[in-house]
Amino acid sequence: AQSVSQHNHHVILSEAASLELGCNYSYGGTVNLFWYVQYPGQHLQLLLKYFSGDPLVKGIKGFEAEFIKSKFSFNLRKPSVQWSDTAEYFCAVKMDSNYQLIWGAGTKLIIKP
Amino acid sequence: KAGVTQTPRYLIKTRGQQVTLSCSPISGHRSVSWYQQTPGQGLQFLFEYFSETQRNKGNFPGRFSGRQFSNSRSEMNVSTLELGDSALYLCASSLSLAGYEQYFGPGTRLTVT
Numbered sequence: 001a002q003s004v005s006q007h008n009h010h011v012i013l014s015e016a017a018s019l020e021l022g023c024n025y026s027y028g029g030t031v032n033l034f035w036y037v038q039y040p041g042q043h044l045q046l047l048l049k050y051f052s053g054d055p056l057v058k059g060i061k062g063f064e065a066e067f068i069k070s071k072f073s074f075n076l077r078k079p080s081v082q083w084s085d086t087a088e089y090f091c092a093v094k095m096d097s098n099y100q101l102i103w104g105a106g107t108k109l110i111i112k113p
Numbered sequence: 114k115a116g117v118t119q120t121p122r123y124l125i126k127t128r129g130q131q132v133t134l135s136c137s138p139i140s141g142h143r144s145v146s147w148y149q150q151t152p153g154q155g156l157q158f159l160f161e162y163f164s165e166t167q168r169n170k171g172n173f174p175g176r177f178s179g180r181q182f183s184n185s186r187s188e189m190n191v192s193t194l195e196l197g198d199s200a201l202y203l204c205a206s207s208l209s210l211a212g213y214e215q216y217f218g219p220g221t222r223l224t225v226t
Contacts, residue, residue: 032213043116044203044217090156094213100169101146101215105155 002027004093006104013081014112021076021107023091032094033074034101035065039087047089050074061085083113115140117206117218125224131192134221138185138206144168145187146215147179148203156203162187163210194225 007022025031035047048059055067065076074091091104118137126132138145146169147159158171162181179189185206191198201222205215 034214036217043219044205046214046216049214098169100158100161103156103158 002093002095002097002102004091004102004104006089006091006107008107009105010108010110012110012112015083016080019076019078019081019085019109021089021091021109023074023076023104025072025074025093025095025102027072027093027095027097030096033065033067034092034094035059035063035074035076036090036092037087038090044090047076081109081111083111085109086111117204117216119202119204119218119221121221122219123222123224125226126194127226128194128196130194131190132194132223133188133190134202134204134223136187136189136204136206136218138187138204139216142206142208142216143185144207144210145181145185146205146207147187147189148205149173150201150203150220151199159189159202161210168210191223196225199223199225 003026005024033050036044037047038044047063048057050057050067058064063078065074067074088106088108090106092101094101120135144163146161149157159173160179161169165181176192181187201220203220204218207213207215
Protein backbone atom coordinates (compact mmCIF):
# COMPACT_ATOMS: atom_id res chain seq x y z
CA ALA A 1 0.00 0.00 0.00
CA GLN A 2 1.12 3.54 -0.68
CA SER A 3 2.35 5.22 2.47
CA VAL A 4 4.31 8.17 3.83
CA SER A 5 6.66 7.76 6.78
CA GLN A 6 7.95 10.48 9.04
CA HIS A 7 10.69 8.92 11.08
CA ASN A 8 10.60 11.06 14.19
CA HIS A 9 7.39 11.76 16.06
CA HIS A 10 9.02 14.15 18.50
CA VAL A 11 12.16 16.22 18.08
CA ILE A 12 13.62 18.56 20.68
CA LEU A 13 16.36 21.00 19.70
CA SER A 14 18.03 24.07 21.13
CA GLU A 15 17.86 27.40 19.33
CA ALA A 16 20.46 27.77 16.56
CA ALA A 17 20.71 24.01 16.07
CA SER A 18 20.32 22.59 12.57
CA LEU A 19 17.18 20.69 11.72
CA GLU A 20 16.45 17.79 9.44
CA LEU A 21 13.09 16.02 9.47
CA GLY A 22 12.76 12.86 7.45
CA CYS A 23 9.98 11.95 5.05
CA ASN A 24 9.92 8.80 2.94
CA TYR A 25 7.19 7.49 0.69
CA SER A 26 6.50 4.14 -0.90
CA TYR A 27 5.64 4.66 -4.57
CA GLY A 28 7.70 4.35 -7.72
CA GLY A 29 5.79 6.72 -9.98
CA THR A 30 5.55 10.48 -10.31
CA VAL A 31 4.86 12.39 -7.12
CA ASN A 32 4.05 15.89 -5.90
CA LEU A 33 5.51 16.54 -2.48
CA PHE A 34 4.49 18.91 0.30
CA TRP A 35 5.49 19.97 3.76
CA TYR A 36 2.83 21.60 5.91
CA VAL A 37 3.27 23.19 9.33
CA GLN A 38 0.85 23.73 12.19
CA TYR A 39 1.99 26.31 14.73
CA PRO A 40 0.35 26.12 18.16
CA GLY A 41 -3.20 27.40 17.92
CA GLN A 42 -2.97 28.13 14.19
CA HIS A 43 -4.20 26.62 10.95
CA LEU A 44 -2.22 24.07 8.99
CA GLN A 45 -0.33 25.99 6.30
CA LEU A 46 1.90 25.13 3.40
CA LEU A 47 5.63 25.38 4.10
CA LEU A 48 6.91 24.30 0.69
CA LYS A 49 6.12 22.08 -2.26
CA TYR A 50 7.82 20.19 -5.07
CA PHE A 51 6.17 19.41 -8.38
CA SER A 52 9.08 19.22 -10.82
CA GLY A 53 12.40 20.85 -11.70
CA ASP A 54 15.13 21.68 -9.19
CA PRO A 55 14.92 19.02 -6.48
CA LEU A 56 16.04 21.53 -3.85
CA VAL A 57 13.07 23.70 -2.99
CA LYS A 58 12.93 26.67 -0.70
CA GLY A 59 9.93 27.56 1.41
CA ILE A 60 8.89 30.15 3.90
CA LYS A 61 10.83 31.09 7.05
CA GLY A 62 14.16 29.74 5.81
CA PHE A 63 13.05 26.13 5.35
CA GLU A 64 14.14 24.02 2.42
CA ALA A 65 13.63 20.43 1.32
CA GLU A 66 15.43 18.14 -1.07
CA PHE A 67 13.70 15.56 -3.23
CA ILE A 68 15.91 12.51 -3.72
CA LYS A 69 14.04 10.26 -6.12
CA SER A 70 16.36 7.29 -5.70
CA LYS A 71 15.75 7.31 -1.97
CA PHE A 72 12.01 8.12 -2.19
CA SER A 73 12.70 10.92 0.26
CA PHE A 74 11.77 14.56 0.75
CA ASN A 75 13.56 15.68 3.91
CA LEU A 76 12.93 19.09 5.44
CA ARG A 77 15.89 21.17 6.58
CA LYS A 78 16.69 24.43 8.29
CA PRO A 79 20.27 25.48 9.11
CA SER A 80 19.45 27.33 12.33
CA VAL A 81 16.14 26.93 14.14
CA GLN A 82 14.40 29.53 16.26
CA TRP A 83 12.05 29.19 19.20
CA SER A 84 9.23 30.28 16.88
CA ASP A 85 9.73 27.12 14.78
CA THR A 86 8.07 25.10 17.53
CA ALA A 87 5.23 23.41 15.66
CA GLU A 88 4.01 20.16 14.19
CA TYR A 89 5.31 19.36 10.71
CA PHE A 90 3.51 17.13 8.22
CA CYS A 91 4.80 15.62 5.02
CA ALA A 92 2.22 14.84 2.31
CA VAL A 93 2.58 13.13 -1.05
CA LYS A 94 0.36 13.04 -4.09
CA MET A 95 1.02 9.97 -6.19
CA ASP A 96 0.05 10.08 -9.85
CA SER A 97 -2.05 6.94 -9.47
CA ASN A 98 -4.79 8.92 -7.75
CA TYR A 99 -5.63 12.40 -6.62
CA GLN A 100 -5.58 11.71 -2.90
CA LEU A 101 -2.93 13.25 -0.71
CA ILE A 102 -1.25 10.69 1.53
CA TRP A 103 -0.15 12.21 4.83
CA GLY A 104 2.64 11.32 7.21
CA ALA A 105 1.90 11.02 10.94
CA GLY A 106 3.55 14.34 11.72
CA THR A 107 6.61 15.38 13.72
CA LYS A 108 6.24 17.56 16.79
CA LEU A 109 9.21 19.91 16.97
CA ILE A 110 10.04 21.69 20.21
CA ILE A 111 12.73 24.35 20.25
CA LYS A 112 14.21 25.16 23.64
CA PRO A 113 15.06 28.85 24.06
CA LYS B 114 -9.30 36.84 -0.27
CA ALA B 115 -11.16 35.36 2.68
CA GLY B 116 -9.76 32.08 3.93
CA VAL B 117 -11.49 28.79 4.54
CA THR B 118 -14.16 29.14 7.18
CA GLN B 119 -15.65 26.40 9.30
CA THR B 120 -18.69 26.50 11.52
CA PRO B 121 -19.22 25.92 14.29
CA ARG B 122 -15.79 26.22 15.86
CA TYR B 123 -16.68 24.20 18.93
CA LEU B 124 -19.37 21.62 19.52
CA ILE B 125 -20.32 19.36 22.41
CA LYS B 126 -22.62 16.44 21.66
CA THR B 127 -23.82 13.34 23.44
CA ARG B 128 -23.21 9.75 22.34
CA GLY B 129 -25.82 8.61 19.85
CA GLN B 130 -26.58 12.08 18.53
CA GLN B 131 -25.71 13.29 15.06
CA VAL B 132 -23.81 16.38 14.01
CA THR B 133 -23.37 18.46 10.86
CA LEU B 134 -20.26 20.55 10.26
CA SER B 135 -19.97 23.20 7.59
CA CYS B 136 -17.10 24.44 5.47
CA SER B 137 -16.89 27.39 3.09
CA PRO B 138 -13.87 27.18 0.78
CA ILE B 139 -11.84 30.04 -0.60
CA SER B 140 -13.69 31.74 -3.42
CA GLY B 141 -12.95 29.97 -6.71
CA HIS B 142 -11.78 26.76 -5.09
CA ARG B 143 -13.71 23.73 -6.28
CA SER B 144 -12.21 20.99 -4.15
CA VAL B 145 -13.00 20.48 -0.48
CA SER B 146 -11.36 17.80 1.64
CA TRP B 147 -12.20 16.79 5.18
CA TYR B 148 -9.79 15.44 7.78
CA GLN B 149 -10.03 14.17 11.32
CA GLN B 150 -7.14 15.18 13.58
CA THR B 151 -6.53 13.50 16.93
CA PRO B 152 -3.43 13.40 19.13
CA GLY B 153 -3.11 9.64 18.76
CA GLN B 154 -3.92 9.16 15.06
CA GLY B 155 -2.63 12.36 13.52
CA LEU B 156 -4.31 13.60 10.35
CA GLN B 157 -6.77 11.10 8.89
CA PHE B 158 -8.37 11.72 5.50
CA LEU B 159 -12.14 11.46 5.48
CA PHE B 160 -13.25 12.39 1.96
CA GLU B 161 -12.85 14.87 -0.86
CA TYR B 162 -15.48 16.56 -2.96
CA PHE B 163 -14.96 18.21 -6.31
CA SER B 164 -17.77 19.76 -8.34
CA GLU B 165 -20.38 18.26 -6.01
CA THR B 166 -19.06 14.71 -6.46
CA GLN B 167 -17.18 12.64 -3.92
CA ARG B 168 -13.84 11.86 -5.57
CA ASN B 169 -11.96 10.12 -2.80
CA LYS B 170 -12.87 8.49 0.48
CA GLY B 171 -10.79 7.44 3.45
CA ASN B 172 -11.27 4.45 5.72
CA PHE B 173 -14.05 5.69 7.93
CA PRO B 174 -17.35 3.96 8.68
CA GLY B 175 -20.52 4.89 6.85
CA ARG B 176 -21.60 7.03 9.82
CA PHE B 177 -19.37 9.69 8.30
CA SER B 178 -20.82 11.30 5.21
CA GLY B 179 -20.57 14.53 3.33
CA ARG B 180 -21.81 16.56 0.45
CA GLN B 181 -20.88 19.57 -1.60
CA PHE B 182 -23.19 22.21 -2.94
CA SER B 183 -23.09 24.02 -6.26
CA ASN B 184 -21.32 26.99 -4.63
CA SER B 185 -18.58 24.58 -3.44
CA ARG B 186 -19.60 24.88 0.20
CA SER B 187 -19.44 21.51 1.90
CA GLU B 188 -20.98 19.81 4.88
CA MET B 189 -20.01 16.66 6.70
CA ASN B 190 -22.34 14.68 8.87
CA VAL B 191 -21.58 12.16 11.57
CA SER B 192 -24.48 10.04 12.76
CA THR B 193 -24.75 7.96 15.92
CA LEU B 194 -21.83 9.70 17.57
CA GLU B 195 -19.33 7.67 19.56
CA LEU B 196 -16.86 8.84 22.20
CA GLY B 197 -14.03 8.11 19.78
CA ASP B 198 -15.38 10.67 17.33
CA SER B 199 -14.09 13.45 19.59
CA ALA B 200 -11.54 15.23 17.44
CA LEU B 201 -10.65 18.34 15.51
CA TYR B 202 -12.30 18.19 12.09
CA LEU B 203 -10.42 20.11 9.45
CA CYS B 204 -11.62 21.26 6.09
CA ALA B 205 -9.22 22.16 3.30
CA SER B 206 -9.93 23.71 -0.07
CA SER B 207 -7.96 23.58 -3.27
CA LEU B 208 -8.31 25.06 -6.74
CA SER B 209 -8.32 21.61 -8.26
CA LEU B 210 -8.28 18.12 -6.84
CA ALA B 211 -6.35 17.77 -3.60
CA GLY B 212 -3.13 16.79 -5.25
CA TYR B 213 -2.38 20.45 -5.35
CA GLU B 214 -1.86 23.03 -2.65
CA GLN B 215 -4.50 22.89 0.05
CA TYR B 216 -5.65 25.73 2.28
CA PHE B 217 -6.91 24.72 5.68
CA GLY B 218 -9.61 26.16 7.88
CA PRO B 219 -9.34 26.54 11.66
CA GLY B 220 -11.27 23.35 12.30
CA THR B 221 -14.30 22.37 14.35
CA ARG B 222 -13.49 20.92 17.75
CA LEU B 223 -16.08 18.20 18.42
CA THR B 224 -16.39 16.74 21.90
CA VAL B 225 -18.63 13.72 22.41
CA THR B 226 -19.67 12.99 25.99
